[in-house]
Structure formats: structure tokens, C-alpha cells
Amino acid sequence: MMNKPQNRRAFIGHVALLTGALMIPDQLLFAAEKKNTYKVAVIDLMILKRQKISALPLAKEIGADGLEIDMGGLGNRETFDNKLADPKVRQEYLDKAKELNLEICSLAMTGFYAQSFATRPTYQKMIQDCLDTAKAMNVKVVFLPLGVQGDLVKNPELRGPIVDRLKIAGRLASIAGIVIGIETSLDATGELKLLKDVGSKYVKSYFNFSNAIKNGRDLHQELRILGKKNIIQIHATNEDGVWLQNDPKIDLKKVKETLDNIGWKGWLVVERSRDASQPTNVKYNFSANTNCLKSIFQPK
Numbered sequence: 638m639m640n641k642p643q644n645r646r647a648f649i650g651h652v653a654l655l656t657g658a659l660m661i662p663d664q665l666l667f668a669a670e671k672k673n674t675y676k677v678a679v680i681d682l683m684i685l686k687r688q689k690i691s692a693l694p695l696a697k698e699i700g701a702d703g704l705e706i707d708m709g710g711l712g713n714r715e716t717f718d719n720k721l722a723d724p725k726v727r728q729e730y731l732d733k734a735k736e737l738n739l740e741i742c743s744l745a746m747t748g749f750y751a752q753s754f755a756t757r758p759t760y761q762k763m764i765q766d767c768l769d770t771a772k773a774m775n776v777k778v779v780f781l782p783l784g785v786q787g788d789l790v791k792n793p794e795l796r797g798p799i800v801d802r803l804k805i806a807g808r809l810a811s812i813a814g815i816v817i818g819i820e821t822s823l824d825a826t827g828e829l830k831l832l833k834d835v836g837s838k839y840v841k842s843y844f845n846f847s848n849a850i851k852n853g854r855d856l857h858q859e860l861r862i863l864g865k866k867n868i869i870q871i872h873a874t875n876e877d878g879v880w881l882q883n884d885p886k887i888d889l890k891k892v893k894e895t896l897d898n899i900g901w902k903g904w905l906v907v908e909r910s911r912d913a914s915q916p917t918n919v920k921y922n923f924s925a926n927t928n929c930l931k932s933i934f935q936p937k
Contacts, residue, residue: 674902675893675934677873677927678703678742683908684919688720693733699920700927703740705780705906706730708767711748715759716766727773742904743818743870744771745780753786754802755795764806768813778869778904780843781806782820789831790822800834807837818843818869824854825862832867841869847876847909850886857895865901873905873930880922881910882929889933905930 679701686692687707696704709718720726721744734741746767754760767779783789789796803819810817820843821828828842842863849856860868873892875884896902907930911922 675896675930676702676740676742676904677930677934678705678740678904678906679923679927680705680707680745680906680908682707682745682747684923685917688718690726690730690733693730693737693739695919697737697739699923700931701739701907701923703742703904704734705743705745706741707745707747708770709748711752711763716763717746717748719766719770721770721774722766724773727770731774741774741776742906743778743780744774744776747780747782749787750782750784751786752784754781754783755787755792755798760802761805761809764809764817768809768815771815772813776815778816778818778843779810780818780820780870782843783822788822789827796831800831803831803835803840804837807835807840810839811837815839816841816869820845820848820872822848824852825849825859829863829867842867843870843872844868845872845908846874846887846892847872850875856887857891860892860895860901861899865899868901868903870904870906872908874908874910874926877909877911877916878913879910880912880925880929882925884910889929893933905934 679696679699681687681689681692681704684692684695684699686695688709692704692706706721709720711717721730730741744767746763748763757763764781771777771779783799786792787795787799789799806817817840819840821831823831832840832842844860844863846856849859874881875887878884881887881889907923907926910926912918912925915921
């Protein structure tokens with residue numbers, strides 16, 4: 638038989654082992670969650686590589702975790718000039734992304750920045766083509782800007798047709814299992830109302846920092862109003878002029894605090910914030926902004 642001091646030591650040892658065994662999985666889980674909370678991507682269009690596979694190695698060189706790929710030009714076509722409609726080209730992209738350990742975070746329908754989603758007769762074909770491409774590439778988010786002609790602040794009469802079309806787009810997205818992230822000119826309250834009118838969990842906000850900042854709105858309050866369930870991805874830059882780290886209009890540490898507080902996690906996609914002195918120097922601008930975001934949202 639063990640005496641009392643031995644019993645006590647054995648008991649303490651068992652408790653320590655049990656506690657350690659219980660803590661290790663939690664610590665590993667916490668570390669994994671922390672590691673995967675925020676990822677940083679760039680856009681092939683904005684790094685001057687629209688639908689070019691060379692955008693992938695450039696994104697890697699810039700330091701990004703992933704890439705948003707544009708669906709191609711629109712013009713007067715029935716649908717996008719989409720090279721990724723070719724299975725061979727799609728596979729080349731997927732193979733190169735795997736080789737470089739990069740993710741394709743979203744596909745973008747930037748043709749709608751200048752074209753009218755509210756009146757374009759072949760909009761369903763465009764949406765479907767984008768969803769089909771995303772599904773074939775296992776991409777879970779597509780980006781739909783309502784653009785200049787879909788500005789609901791300047792053109793409120795378009796609200797009805799846009800809501801009707803977004804309902805149809807939402808149904809198409811639900812079949813594909815893909816979320817459509819929309820960018821509007823509305824404030825967060827107005828955008829939340831729009832999303833509720835559309836009534837689809839497959840249509841969410843693709844939030845853009847610059848929309849809030851350039852219109853004099855409180856960026857943090859806008860994020861809180863929309864909340865984590867309504868924001869699918871974020872264009873995490875301001876308008877061009879200075880890099881993010883030199884921009885007095887945005888406090889990224891405070892933005893991270895706000896996003897942490899509302900429980901949001903996901904992709905932060907670099908769009909602009911180019912230095913006015915060298916606006917076309919891709920590596921110079923996008924490396925700086927990517928590194929800035931990663932230093933704050935992915936601290937070592």
C-alpha cells in the first residue's frame with residue numbers, strides 16, 4: 638500500500654496528465670481556428686492579368702493566399718468572354734493553383750460594373766455561366782457588382798427589377814450551392830433591407846471598405862449592421878492614392894477588432910489602395926497592401 642504522501646503525489650500526477658490531455662486538443666483547435674480566420678487574396682483583373690494563368694504565380698510572388706478570377710469582358714456579347722469555359726483551361730488553372738498552394742476564393746462578374754444588371758436581357762445566362770464555371774472549379778463564391786447603372790441611390794426606380802432578378806439569381810445559386818456576393822451603393826441599413834427583400838441565403842453582401850469611407854459612413858458601424866451572416870467576402874482596400882498602411886481614413890487594427898467582435902471570418906481581397914506616384918507598378922502596390930493586411934490579420 639502507498640502512504641498518504643505517495644497517494645497525494647500519484648493523484649496530482651493523474652490530474653496533471655488528464656488536464657494536459659484535455660487541453661491539447663482545445664489548444665490545437667484554437668490554433669487551427671486562429672490560423673484560418675482571415676485569408677488575403679488579390680484580383681487577377683487588378684494585377685493586370687485578367688483571365689491569364691500567369692496571375693497565379695504573380696499572386697504567389699505578391700504574397701497572397703489566393704486569387705479572385707474575373708469572368709472576362711462583356712461588351713455587347715450574350716455572356717462573358719470566359720476562357721475558363723474550356724475544361725482544359727480550367728484544369729490548367731486548378732493544377733497551377735495546387736502546385737503553388739493557392740486558393741481560388743471567388744469568380745468576379747466585373748462586366749456588370751459598366752453594364753446594367755437591371756436591364757440586360759441575357760443576365761440569367763451570364764449568371765448561370767458564372768455559376769457553372771465556379772462549380773466546375775469548386776469555387777463557393779461569385780462576385781456581382783451592381784455597378785454604375787445599378788446604382789440604387791441615384792436610380793431608385795431600378796430597385797424592383799433588381800430585386801426580382803436577384804431572386805432568380807438566388808434560386809440559380811441555390812441549385813449550384815454557391816453564394817452570390819453583391820456590391821451596391823447603398824448604406825448598410827439599405828443593403829440589409831435589399832437582402833431581406835431578395836430573401837435568399839445564397840445572396841449576400843460582398844462588402845467594400847471604400848464604399849463606406851468615400852461616402853463618409855462609419856465603416857465599423859456598417860460592418861456591425863450587416864453582421865457576419867450577411868457578409869460573404871470583403872474587398873479590403875480604399876480608393877487609390879496611398880497604400881493601406883499610409884491611409885489616414887482607415888484603421889485596420891480597429892477593423893480587425895470589429896470583425897473579431899462580430900465573429901466574421903473569411904477572405905480579405907485587395908482591390909485598390911495603389912500609390913498615386915506608381916499606380917501601374919503591380920508588385921510594388923499589391924505586395925505592400927497584401928503584406929500590410931497579413932501583418933494585422935495574420936499575426937505570427
